Amino acid sequence: MVPRRKFEKVNEIISRYGKLQSALIPILQEVQGEYRYLPEEILTYIATVMDLSPATVYGVATFYAQFSLEAKGKYVIKMCDGTACHVRGSESVKNTIQKRLGLASGKQTTPDMRFTLETVSCLGACGLAPVVMINDQIYGQMTPDAINIIIDKILAEEGVK
Ligand code: FES
Numbered sequence: 001m002v003p004r005r006k007f008e009k010v011n012e013i014i015s016r017y018g019k020l021q022s023a024l025i026p027i028l029q030e031v032q033g034e035y036r037y038l039p040e041e042i043l044t045y046i047a048t049v050m051d052l053s054p055a056t057v058y059g060v061a062t063f064y065a066q067f068s069l070e071a072k073g074k075y076v077i078k079m080c081d082g083t084a085c086h087v088r089g090s091e092s093v094k095n096t097i098q099k100r101l102g103l104a105s106g107k108q109t110t111p112d113m114r115f116t117l118e119t120v121s122c123l124g125a126c127g128l129a130p131v132v133m134i135n136d137q138i139y140g141q142m143t144p145d146a147i148n149i150i151i152d153k154i155l156a157e158e159g160v161k
Helices: 006-017 021-035 038-049 054-063 083-087 090-101 143-155
Strands: 075-080 115-120 130-133 138-141
Touching: 006 021, 006 138, 021 038, 038 054, 038 143, 075 090, 083 090, 083 115, 090 115, 090 143, 138 143
Parallel strands: 075 115
Antiparallel strands: 075 130, 130 138
């Protein structure tokens, strides 16, 4: 449940872009930047305020891959499993991440909402394979040891021992 005051932020975003349907995508981008995903109740709220049908807003939110309707962790780890990364050992890096974060296969987000692990088919940096992207940062030539060090660093920054 999103706290009531959070709608203030949505109102502020909508008032900046205006209520024309053409503003919907940038509005959804900003809202997602704020919450890291698009909560259902906020999509409904946006539809009401912008005088659009909920189907229109949901349609746009589900059509574009950049939008997520599911909550994600603070750190989104994208593990590339494209051909170049796969032949260079992405599987063992992925297994290391899953084990380290306690993610059973099929489960993508840690219960503390700190990490989400996603598998993608190419991050456009095949020369650096195997590649991992954490939020906006690309890490190349990953090994199980290297990814463990990166996760250690993130946990230290988060104050987790
Ligand atoms: S296949 Fe992994 S970055 Fe292209």
